[in-house]
Amino acid sequence: MKWVGCWRAKFLLALHLVAVSAQSELFEEDLTLRPLRDGKLAARFSFTTLLKGATPREPQTLSRDDEAQHYTLFPLALGQLLREHAVTELHLTLNAGKWNYDHWGYPDEPGVGTGAELWVWMGDTVPTSVDERWQGVRHSLAGLFCASLGHLDEQRTTSPALTFQPEGFLPNFTHPHQLRHATLPSEHVCTENLTPFLKLLPCKSLSGIAGLLNPHRLFDADWHGLGVHVRYREGAGVEVRLAFQAVFDPVRYSPDRRRDWSLHSVFDRTIERACPVARSGKVRVELPLDTSYTISPGPADVSDSTATYVVDSGKEALDVAMSWPDEHEFNYPATSQAPPLTDISVRRNLKGTSQAEARLTLELTNNLPVQVSAGYLETMPWHLQFYLHTLQARVDGVSRDDLVRIVSYTQPVPHSRPALLQAVLTLPPRATLQLVMDVSKPFLRYTEHQPDAQRGWDLPPAVVVSFAFGGANGSEALQDAGAEAEAETRGRRPRRMYTPVMLVDLATPDFSMPYNVIIMSCTLIALVFGSVFNLLTRRLVVVRVAGPEHEREREAEQDAAGGSAKKTR
Amino acid sequence: MLTLFRLAFLASCLLYLVQAQAEPVAEFFGRQGSSHTNNWAVLVCSSRYWFNYRHMANALGMYRTVKRLGIPDSNIILMLADDAACNPRNKFPGCVYSSSAKTLDLYGDNIEVDYRGYEVTVENFLRVLTGRVEPSVPRSKRLLTDDRSNVFIYMTGHGGNEFLKFQDSEEISAFDIADAVAQMWEKKRQVYLPSLSAPTDRVLNACTRYNELFFMIDTCQANTMYSKFYSPNVLATGSSVIHENSYSHENDRDIGVAVIDSYTHYVLEYMESINKTSQATMQDLFDTYDPAKIHSHPGVRPDLFPRSLRDTLVTDFFG
Numbered sequence: 022m023k024w025v026g027c028w029r030a031k032f033l034l035a036l037h038l039v040a041v042s043a044q045s046e047l048f049e050e051d052l053t054l055r056p057l058r059d060g061k062l063a064a065r066f067s068f069t070t071l072l073k074g075a076t077p078r079e080p081q082t083l084s085r086d087d088e089a090q091h092y093t094l095f096p097l098a099l100g101q102l103l104r105e106h107a108v109t110e111l112h113l114t115l116n117a118g119k120w121n122y123d124h125w126g127y128p129d130e131p132g133v134g135t136g137a138e139l140w141v142w143m144g145d146t147v148p149t150s151v152d153e154r155w156q157g158v159r160h161s162l163a164g165l166f167c168a169s170l171g172h173l174d175e176q177r178t179t180s181p182a183l184t185f186q187p188e189g190f191l192p193n194f195t196h197p198h199q200l201r202h203a204t205l206p207s208e209h210v211c212t213e214n215l216t217p218f219l220k221l222l223p224c225k226s227l228s229g230i231a232g233l234l235n236p237h238r239l240f241d242a243d244w245h246g247l248g249v250h251v252r253y254r255e256g257a258g259v260e261v262r263l264a265f266q267a268v269f270d271p272v273r274y275s276p277d278r279r280r281d282w283s284l285h286s287v288f289d290r291t292i293e294r295a296c297p298v299a300r301s302g303k304v305r306v307e308l309p310l311d312t313s314y315t316i317s318p319g320p321a322d323v324s325d326s327t328a329t330y331v332v333d334s335g336k337e338a339l340d341v342a343m344s345w346p347d348e349h350e351f352n353y354p355a356t357s358q359a360p361p362l363t364d365i366s367v368r369r370n371l372k373g374t375s376q377a378e379a380r381l382t383l384e385l386t387n388n389l390p391v392q393v394s395a396g397y398l399e400t401m402p403w404h405l406q407f408y409l410h411t412l413q414a415r416v417d418g419v420s421r422d423d424l425v426r427i428v429s430y431t432q433p434v435p436h437s438r439p440a441l442l443q444a445v446l447t448l449p450p451r452a453t454l455q456l457v458m459d460v461s462k463p464f465l466r467y468t469e470h471q472p473d474a475q476r477g478w479d480l481p482p483a484v485v486v487s488f489a490f491g492g493a494n495g496s497e498a499l500q501d502a503g504a505e506a507e508a509e510t511r512g513r514r515p516r517r518m519y520t521p522v523m524l525v526d527l528a529t530p531d532f533s534m535p536y537n538v539i540i541m542s543c544t545l546i547a548l549v550f551g552s553v554f555n556l557l558t559r560r561l562v563v564v565r566v567a568g569p570e571h572e573r574e575r576e577a578e579q580d581a582a583g584g585s586a587k588k589t590r
Numbered sequence: 591m592l593t594l595f596r597l598a599f600l601a602s603c604l605l606y607l608v609q610a611q612a613e614p615v616a617e618f619f620g621r622q623g624s625s626h627t628n629n630w631a632v633l634v635c636s637s638r639y640w641f642n643y644r645h646m647a648n649a650l651g652m653y654r655t656v657k658r659l660g661i662p663d664s665n666i667i668l669m670l671a672d673d674a675a676c677n678p679r680n681k682f683p684g685c686v687y688s689s690s691a692k693t694l695d696l697y698g699d700n701i702e703v704d705y706r707g708y709e710v711t712v713e714n715f716l717r718v719l720t721g722r723v724e725p726s727v728p729r730s731k732r733l734l735t736d737d738r739s740n741v742f743i744y745m746t747g748h749g750g751n752e753f754l755k756f757q758d759s760e761e762i763s764a765f766d767i768a769d770a771v772a773q774m775w776e777k778k779r780q781v782y783l784p785s786l787s788a789p790t791d792r793v794l795n796a797c798t799r800y801n802e803l804f805f806m807i808d809t810c811q812a813n814t815m816y817s818k819f820y821s822p823n824v825l826a827t828g829s830s831v832i833h834e835n836s837y838s839h840e841n842d843r844d845i846g847v848a849v850i851d852s853y854t855h856y857v858l859e860y861m862e863s864i865n866k867t868s869q870a871t872m873q874d875l876f877d878t879y880d881p882a883k884i885h886s887h888p889g890v891r892p893d894l895f896p897r898s899l900r901d902t903l904v905t906d907f908f909g
Binding site for chain 2: 117156157160161163164165167169171172208209210211212213216217226235236237239240241471472473474532
């Protein structure tokens with residue numbers, strides 16, 4: 022009996038070891054620092070946990086109990102959330118500030134729309150619909166990240182599948198995957214969002230690169246945003262990438278307005294020790310090409326104008342510092358010497374002074390010498406309603422409606438559904454395309470106003486994706502334009518760009534009016550009812566009021582009557 | 591004979607030890623202490639806008655005190671109607687200070703705000719108290735108390751005679767809070783659930799949502815807000831009587847607005863002397879109320895509370 026029991030235990034142990042090794046986890050951390058030409062410093066933290074061999078949950082299995090999941094490094098709270106709602110791909114970003122594409126170029130993380138943005142690819146299923154699980158995902162994430170994501174309800178949810186393609190692989194489930202996307206531009210980001218973010222990391226903020234995440238400095242940055250990205254990589258497993266991006270201004274911190282920076286001057290911390298469970302921890306610094314600078318300590322590796330440092334527990338605390346010894350006070354580059362750093366520049370405005378209608382204008386400038394095709398996405402809540410037939414496109418004042426092709430338009434339903442406009446725009450080389458459209462501002466119901474109604478409503482950013490370079494006559498156009506154009510377009514890939522959010526001022530009522538109306542109508546009713554009631558029921562009788570002589574006579578009569586009454590008793 | 595003697599000696603030793611242990615044990619269980627097993631806190635700042643920075647500092651000061659004395663984040667529901675720490679107007683990003691000396695940052699590095707911004711509404715507050723939340727509401731936003739929980743409710747904002755303003759657009763009245771607390775108490779009943787599979791009645795004991803409740807409010811005419819309570823085991827205190835305003839304590843030149851209210855400032859100052867093992871009682875806390883310093887007359891409502899205030903520890907509610 023003992024031998025049988027021992028055999029069983031050994032078999033179970035072997036099975037467990039096989040299971041553990043089959044589903045092992047990998048954690049890597051990375052920090053990229055990029056000095057920008059206007060003296061600022063862009064920092065991108067990326068913490069990637071890969072759950073090897075795992076697959077997203079098939080939505081058909083939601084009615085049954087899930088198989089047990091064992092996580093060591095993979096964040097448990099997030100993993101449970103993903104399994105509970107059978108989510109294949111999830112992207113959540115919480116950003117604050119306006120990303121200046123012209124001066125800062127493309128961000129390392131493309132999702133830079135201000136406020137909260139959540140988009141999820143989920144497989145469809147019959148018992149619990151995608152919309153129910155979408156609500157569950159929103160509320161669970163709201164609880165996990167202390168953000169008011171519960172407001173991302175049907176009034177802000179759309180399905181722009183053309184722009185938000187999955188970044189990972191969508192497995193072949195019984196029913197196809199669906200996309201749900203929502204933005205909340207008025208969401209604030211603060212320490213309460215960073216706290217649970219850090220708790221999802223294996224080493225928290227105690228060791229490793231995450232130790233640099235000092236909220237007092239991060240939330241002082243000119244632009245900051247945190248992101249959670251979950252995707253399924255076929256053949257590898259489920260990957261969770263927690264990212265934090267920020268743009269700091271060393272010139273502002275420096276007493277003599279120099280753009281020298283170090284980890285200590287920017288974050289007020291250094292990397293003390295490496296995270297023991299991280300397979301690799303790297304700090305990458307992009308080296309400036311056109312000025313003389315010094316960088317300390319000496320990097321482990323310099324390749325392709327990027328210096329790489331390895332975060333190692335053996336060495337002392339890592340404090341990367343870069344300085345420009347030949348410069349004194351930093352001189353901001355003149356606009357003429359600072360061309361835009363992106364392929365296209367986008368500007369979106371709302372023009373008009375009326376509270377009933379306005380004009381939405383979008384200006385796209387093509388900075389390349391070749392034709393660019395760009396996808397334009399507007400997920401506009403019903404607070405601004407488009408008159409699509411008034412859409413006009415102009416290049417240099419000349420009407421060019423052929424450059425706009427509307428792919429899909431979903432009409433907004435007031436009080437319940439937002440508008441979804443997806444269009445393809447063709448931008449001529451080195452030209453500015455102007456789109457103008459009339460919009461109207463609807464009335465809101467009395468209870469739909471926000472508590473600070475006079476501020477207005479934030480409108481979500483438009484997304485522009487430049488996806489095709491060179492135009493319809495692809496290679497011929499490139500040959501004509503020359504080698505310069507070819508060099509420009511080689512290696513370019515579709516990148517999302519977000520416009521800034523807009524604030525729309527809708528007609529706000531006088532909120533004291535219900536009180537005024539109730540008081541006035543109650544008063545009127547009381548007066549009218551009271552008067553009519555008195556008129557109908559009150560009997561008016563004439564009462565003779567006697568003079569002083571008659572008073573004495575009456576008193577004498579009363580005494581006599583009183584005396585006789587006493588006698589009869 | 592020797593073994594008998596040894597046995598008798600051992601027996602007498604054992605009896606002596608048992609006797610020695612029995613007294614402290616009996617004394618421990620016989621103490622007139624609170625019968626709670628866990629603590630919860632609901633801290634509400636109901637006003638929005640930068641100039642109400644002091645209300646957010648009030649709530650955050652209470653949050654820090656309650657956390658320091660041992661209530662974990664999972665047992666605290668913090669509602670802040672606006673973002674003061676990361677507000678673009680804040681000269682000290684990520685920091686909220688309650689004194690112009692700026693020695694203590696109330697926001698810190700580790701904070702969880704459960705309801706923020708537009709989510710702080712009268713409806714959400716009453717739903718949190720009564721537990722009538724939608725199924726999709728996550729655990730961190732629920733008040734998962736049971737009948738052995740001591741609940742501390744702290745509210746601050748602008749208010750008046752029997753009302754408190756939420757976000758400058760709606761109000762909660764003293765009657766609403768009193769009814770919500772009554773609902774929390776009301777659940778103590780037995781529910782009979784017959785079912786087809788088990789024809790005999792099943793008895794389900796639904797439990798109350800609090801063992802004892804301590805209500806503190808800092809607003810103008812605050813004492814009127816607790817005047818309508820009618821449920822047992824409720825102890826209430828407020829910062830000012832009817833027709834009297836509560837005043838802010840201190841302005842800060844760098845932040846530009848008032849940073850703390852008088853009543854909360856003096857309460858927090860007293861709480862700084864309390865730690866987790868402190869034996870200070872609620873009566874000691876109420877004895878420190880000084881109307882001359884606070885510039886208003888704080889009040890206490892002990893009539894619904896079963897125990898004497900001299901037997902109730904401050905840490906019964908705060909830690």
